[in-house]
Amino acid sequence: MPKPKTTLISAGRFPGAVATVNPPIQRASTVLFNSLDEMEAVQTKFSRGERAATYGIANMPLTNACEDALLAIEGGHRAMFFPSGLAAVSAALLASVKSGDHVLMVDSCYAPTRALCNTTLARFGVDTQFYEPTIGENIAALMRPNTRVVYLESPGSLTFDVQDVPSIARVAHRHGARVILDNAWATGLYFDAFAHGVDMVVQPATKYHAGHSDLLVGAVIANDAAWADLRETAMSLGQTTSPDDLYLLLRSLRTLPTRLSAHATAAMKVATHLQARPEVARVLYPALPSDPGYALWKRDFTGASGLFGVELKPAPHAALAAMIDGYDHFGLGYSWGGYESLVMLWSHRRHDPAARAARPWTGGPLLRYHIGLEDVDDLIDDLDAGFARLAQAAAR
Numbered sequence: 185m186p187k188p189k190t191t192l193i194s195a196g197r198f199p200g201a202v203a204t205v206n207p208p209i210q211r212a213s214t215v216l217f218n219s220l221d222e223m224e225a226v227q228t229k230f231s232r233g234e235r236a237a238t239y240g241i242a243n244m245p246l247t248n249a250c251e252d253a254l255l256a257i258e259g260g261h262r263a264m265f266f267p268s269g270l271a272a273v274s275a276a277l278l279a280s281v282k283s284g285d286h287v288l289m290v291d292s293c294y295a296p297t298r299a300l301c302n303t304t305l306a307r308f309g310v311d312t313q314f315y316e317p318t319i320g321e322n323i324a325a326l327m328r329p330n331t332r333v334v335y336l337e338s339p340g341s342l343t344f345d346v347q348d349v350p351s352i353a354r355v356a357h358r359h360g361a362r363v364i365l366d367n368a369w370a371t372g373l374y375f376d377a378f379a380h381g382v383d384m385v386v387q388p389a390t391k392y393h394a395g396h397s398d399l400l401v402g403a404v405i406a407n408d409a410a411w412a413d414l415r416e417t418a419m420s421l422g423q424t425t426s427p428d429d430l431y432l433l434l435r436s437l438r439t440l441p442t443r444l445s446a447h448a449t450a451a452m453k454v455a456t457h458l459q460a461r462p463e464v465a466r467v468l469y470p471a472l473p474s475d476p477g478y479a480l481w482k483r484d485f486t487g488a489s490g491l492f493g494v495e496l497k498p499a500p501h502a503a504l505a506a507m508i509d510g511y512d513h514f515g516l517g518y519s520w521g522g523y524e525s526l527v528m529l530w531s532h533r534r535h536d537p538a539a540r541a542a543r544p545w546t547g548g549p550l551l552r553y554h555i556g557l558e559d560v561d562d563l564i565d566d567l568d569a570g571f572a573r574l575a576q577a578a579a580r
């Protein structure tokens with residue numbers, strides 16, 4: 185059996201009229217059939233959930249090709265693609281709950297996931313309770329007879345808390361609940377979600393999978409048992425992804441293992457450097473032995489990606505602005521996972537996406553760095569120059 189990284193390179197390759205390494209982009213709403221018999225046969229296969237294309241919305245060649253490549257990375261039974269990562273989050277939840285159900289949502293979730301629970305799901309009579317990311321098997325105390333979903337994100341957005349996924353999954357399954365994991369940070373390459381008890385994986389493929397900051401796309405990967413619910417919900421919501429976007433995604437997936445390991449090596453070097461800086465209170469990166477999540481990360485993950493948090497010692501806002509605005513190589517912007525380095529400041533003075541239901545952030549200024557594929561020494565020089573600006577502005 186070839187390893188996932190090898191399977192990934194040729195998975196889903198299909199020849200067009202002329203044999204090329206890469207597939208043709210086939211745009212379609214209508215799919216044509218040669219006869220009524222063929223049309224009915226394809227329709228029957230489609231109804232059974234097989235990969236039969238009756239219409240451009242599903243099972244088109246590029247969708248199938250992307251699914252093959254994605255499954256090589258993530259494991260799982262089947263996958264569905266969505267126009268964004270958030271659409272994938274929504275679909276996974278909507279596929280798993282009904283009115284009157286209870287959802288246990290990790291408190292360190294991506295902020296729009298929290299909003300989805302508090303608005304749309306609440307409107308349909310689904311009750312969400314937020315739990316501490318480090319709860320582990322104590323989640324048993326929160327399980328109710330109507331708990332349908334335990335939702336995890338590990339490491340969590342902004343604070344990078346590592347969750348004990350197998351323990352939480354065991355408890356959830358004992359109570360008949362489904363386990364959904366947003367696996368954006370590690371991808372299936374560095375955290376094998378299905379082997380750790382997860383039923384549905386949400387992938388904001390916009391991030392590392394797409395990897396070039398030019399594409400919004402999401403995926404949900406389901407195990408055998410969850411697949412029918414996922415397919416039904418995705419189809420009834422009319423979710424689809426354009427062949428042009430899927431082409432870009434497939435092209436990017438080929439290099440994901442190589443890109444991710446380069447992000448990881450550079451991030452470790454930068455995180456270690458930052459940890460030694462006097463301006464830094466702590467670095468939130470599970471691959472550092474000083475991180476509270478290190479033991480779980482070491483046990484369950486096979487790598488660390490290029491995204492981490494940095495808590496600074498208290499500093500005036502103007503000094504933080506001087507530090508950030510002057511960076512040469514760290515762009516200021518949302519999202520991450522592209523080939524370029526980025527920085528974000530989650531200020532607790534303005535709208536604060538780190539606001540938690542259970543335990544609000546009380547530390548110093550919280551930054552998030554994404555380490556790109558630039559030369560890492562240039563990145564370190566840039567960060568050090570930033571600290572010089574911070575000190576200069578703070579002294580004024």
Ligand SMILES: *Cc1c(COP(=O)(O)O)cnc(C)c1O
Pocket residue numbers: 268269270271273294337341366368369388389390391400401402519
């Ligand atoms: C970015 C992100 C999403 C949403 O992805 P989009 O494609 O931007 O909608 C979901 N979860 C996490 C953890 C993310 O970082």
